[in-house]
Amino acid sequence: MEIQILGAHSIEAKGLRLASFLVDGILALDAGGLTSSLSLAEQQQVRAILLTHHHFDHTRDLVTFGASGAAFPDPVDVYALSESLDIVSSCLLDGRMYVDFSTWPSEEKPFLRLRAVEPLQTLIVEGYEVSPVTVRHSVPAVGYQVTSSDGKSLFYTGDTGPGLSACWERISPQLLLIEVSGLNDLGHFLKSVGHLSAQLLKDELAQFRQTKGYLPRVVAVHLPPQYQEQVEQEVRDAARQLGITIDIGYEGMKIIL
Ligand SMILES: [Zn+2]
Ligand SMILES: [Zn+2]
Numbered sequence: 001m002e003i004q005i006l007g008a009h010s011i012e013a014k015g016l017r018l019a020s021f022l023v024d025g026i027l028a029l030d031a032g033g034l035t036s037s038l039s040l041a042e043q044q045q046v047r048a049i050l051l052t053h054h055h056f057d058h059t060r061d062l063v064t065f066g067a068s069g070a071a072f073p074d075p076v077d078v079y080a081l082s083e084s085l086d087i088v089s090s091c092l093l094d095g096r097m098y099v100d101f102s103t104w105p106s107e108e109k110p111f112l113r114l115r116a117v118e119p120l121q122t123l124i125v126e127g128y129e130v131s132p133v134t135v136r137h138s139v140p141a142v143g144y145q146v147t148s149s150d151g152k153s154l155f156y157t158g159d160t161g162p163g164l165s166a167c168w169e170r171i172s173p174q175l176l177l178i179e180v181s182g183l184n185d186l187g188h189f190l191k192s193v194g195h196l197s198a199q200l201l202k203d204e205l206a207q208f209r210q211t212k213g214y215l216p217r218v219v220a221v222h223l224p225p226q227y228q229e230q231v232e233q234e235v236r237d238a239a240r241q242l243g244i245t246i247d248i249g250y251e252g253m254k255i256i257l
Contacts, residue, residue, distance in 0.1 A: 007033025052158025066101025135160035198234035
């Protein structure tokens with residue numbers, strides 16, 4: 001399994017993109033930075049998109065990807081909670097701001113096929129076993145465990161605050177892509193809006209190890225560029241306290257499992 005980080009940040013700027021990840025070139029996790037990071041030929045290889053929640057920084061390239069799809073012969077499946085799909089449909093693909101690619105070029109054969117998922121209802125997507133697991137964000141949100149046919153697996157949290165013990169019980173990944181959205185000093189605020197600081201991450205990882213008896217490789221994503229250096233230092237401190245390494249995700253990073 002090859003995981004490519006397309007977007008590793010919570011804010012977009014030159015060289016920095018919003019949350020987006022690509023598994024083996026065909027399965028996308030979130031769509032914050034899908035089109036700006038892939039050639040048209042690479043976009044055409046994408047067969048399915050898993051959305052963690054409806055927030056704009058995780059979904060907005062559905063629109064630009066839909067526009068690219070005018071050149072593609074095959075439809076693409078978009079998976080998300082029904083609550084997320086409702087908002088994506090009514091706000092992002094509303095047919096007023098731009099084209100509703102979930103009904104284009106026709107209602108019968110649209111380019112984007114919206115498919116609802118339910119927490120803990122495992123499904124097969126393009127040969128991968130996909131398990132949506134509830135996480136703790138400010139809006140309904142799931143993380144996804146994605147397992148390939150040869151047994152390699154990752155878990156991507158999307159946006160989440162602390163309190164993930166029930167989530168940890170449900171997953172056993174070799175790789176954990178997990179968010180760190182702000183500084184330790186802002187921990188109370190981050191918790192209140194469903195995000196993690198490095199310190200909060202440390203507590204969640206300690207809980208993971210206690211629950212599962214191991215820790216997977218950990219890569220921090222959804223970083224705030226305005227505090228990049230400080231957050232990296234705080235993540236390193238948290239890793240040292242846990243006695244592990246935590247990698248900092250970046251645009252273009254490739255991970256092989
Ligand atoms: Zn969010
Ligand atoms: Zn976000």
